[in-house]
Amino acid sequence: MTSTKRKRIKLGDVYAVPLPDGRFAFGRRFKDASIAIYRYIGKSVEDIPQNEDYQFIVGIYDDVLKSGQWTVVVNRPFEDEDEAWPPPACVIDKLSGGYSIYYKGEMKRASKQECDGLEIAAVWEAEHIIDRIMGEDKWHKDPLK
Template identity: 30%
Template sequence: MRKKNGTLGDILKIDLKNGSYAFGRVLKSPLIAFYDVASETQTPPEGLLSRDILFKVWVMKSAFKSKNWVIIGNSPIDTPLMEDPWFFKIDPISKKFSRYKDGIEVPAFREECLHLERAAAWSPEHIEDRLRDYFMGIPNKWVESLKCPT
């Protein structure tokens, strides 16, 4: 039986459906960090822990029901990795920007949001697309659609 949610520190193997796997790490639910590594074989979980993080985003719980997302280990998380990232929001009516982190929302200028992820929960399929595109070196339509307007 699959878990309904990941547990803090769970290490995920994500099948990119192109012969390779990407890897992630469950942080504070629903936040997951994704590593800058793709492999055609299962990388030992301990070999991932020192790798760079590509991005941290919120992911829908349905990821843990997906056959493409498999928990391959668990390891305590270092303090720097546990730090919540800032996300940006745009009010749909006023069009004003804000930054959001760990339940705190503060007004922001657009320029402060340009390099932040949009506050959004990603579906597992969109994460798979994003990772596959990244490792193939091509722009991702989901990243582009959620990017802060310039």
């Protein structure tokens, strides 16, 4: 019987995300159960991004990060608490069709135009994040269009 050691999640941890083509993407843990996925794709776990340039930031289930499936390769502390928050995200009420913006733990009503260009608030599983990194957009349909 093999046991997978569950890991403690820390802000600023950078995870190596194994991709189906043998390369590695990297994601940095933010507040609000979010992860920022770097634009940089490495050839190995050690080939980490050199700057904080992200392709997207989404919510992620904690069990993905605690499972040990993605290895923590480094911790990059945030310069201040404000930097650790993910950017605003759009929330669309499925019943009313109304729009809100979620930011720093608070929800504020918004218009469709105010939500334009924002990530739709959602919590993602590992395979959906990997699909998006690999260019498969079936998990990222923009309901604003």
